[in-house]
Amino acid sequence: EAGVTQFPSHSVIEKGQTVTLRCDPISGHDNLYWYRRVMGKEIKFLLHFVKESKQDESGMPNNRFLAERTGGTYSTLKVQPAELEDSGVYFCASSQVSETSGRNEQFFGPGTRLTVL
Amino acid sequence: RKEVEQDPGPFNVPEGATVAFNCTYSNSASQSFFWYRQDCRKEPKLLMSVYSSGNEDGRFTAQLNRASQYISLLIRDSKLSDSATYLCVVNRWGGSNYKLTFGKGTLLTVNP
Numbered sequence: 001e002a003g004v005t006q007f008p009s010h011s012v013i014e015k016g017q018t019v020t021l022r023c024d025p026i027s028g029h030d031n032l033y034w035y036r037r038v039m040g041k042e043i044k045f046l047l048h049f050v051k052e053s054k055q056d057e058s059g060m061p062n063n064r065f066l067a068e069r070t071g072g073t074y075s076t077l078k079v080q081p082a083e084l085e086d087s088g089v090y091f092c093a094s095s096q097v098s099e100t101s102g103r104n105e106q107f108f109g110p111g112t113r114l115t116v117l
Numbered sequence: 118r119k120e121v122e123q124d125p126g127p128f129n130v131p132e133g134a135t136v137a138f139n140c141t142y143s144n145s146a147s148q149s150f151f152w153y154r155q156d157c158r159k160e161p162k163l164l165m166s167v168y169s170s171g172n173e174d175g176r177f178t179a180q181l182n183r184a185s186q187y188i189s190l191l192i193r194d195s196k197l198s199d200s201a202t203y204l205c206v207v208n209r210w211g212g213s214n215y216k217l218t219f220g221k222g223t224l225l226t227v228n229p
Contacts, residue, residue: 031215042121043161043204045216056216091160095215103149103168104208104215108160 002027004109006092012115018080021112025074025094031055032075033095033106034067038088046090049075061086082116089113118143123205123220131228134195138223140188140205147218150181152190153204155222161204165190195227 005024034046047057051072069075093106153161171180178191205220
């Protein structure tokens with residue numbers, strides 16, 4: 001079974017430019033999450049989709065970040081305009097909650113390393 | 118105070134050693150707990166889920182003390198391949214809240 005995939009693996013852009021990151025979750029997973037790790041800090045939650053709906057976007061830093069999940073399959077995270085402090089590794093994860101146990105184990109993609117110059 | 122705090126490390130141990138990592142969490146509403154491992158420049162990979170007082174998987178034992186809000190991970194008979202950063206992760210699930218809160222991680226190096 002294919003895992004979570006992310007594209008691109010690396011992106012280097014200049015301040016003020018726009019970047020769009022893509023995530024393809026594990027097939028059949030309704031829950032999709034975006035996380036970010038900036039240098040020297042812990043991984044932090046950005047937002048959570050259930051199918052195509054935003055369930056929780058409390059971690060989104062500001063309105064320069066826009067996440068979509070049209071059709072409830074893959075998701076995109078757009079940063080416009082990018083700032084220096086947006087540099088970091090953006091991870092996507094997906095999960096399917098067990099109907100019997102309620103357990104929710106999240107599986108992570110390889111991440112997109114974003115550098116804003 | 119951070120929501121999840123871990124031993125800062127790093128830990129350097131010889132092959133075959135037993136090593137233990139400690140983690141505390143501040144939110145008593147936290148419901149599920151995980152240990153992930155992360156290799157350098159890779160994604161976090163789920164190592165163990167901890168849903169009750171603890172569980173064991175081969176050389177790895179995780180324990181949970183809800184009263185003390187404390188989680189531990191014990192690795193026995195360390196292998197070179199165990200070298201990685203170990204992340205303590207908690208989830209305050211309930212209703213539709215599934216976001217994970219991560220500790221900063223503890224770096225383990227197992228030496229030959």
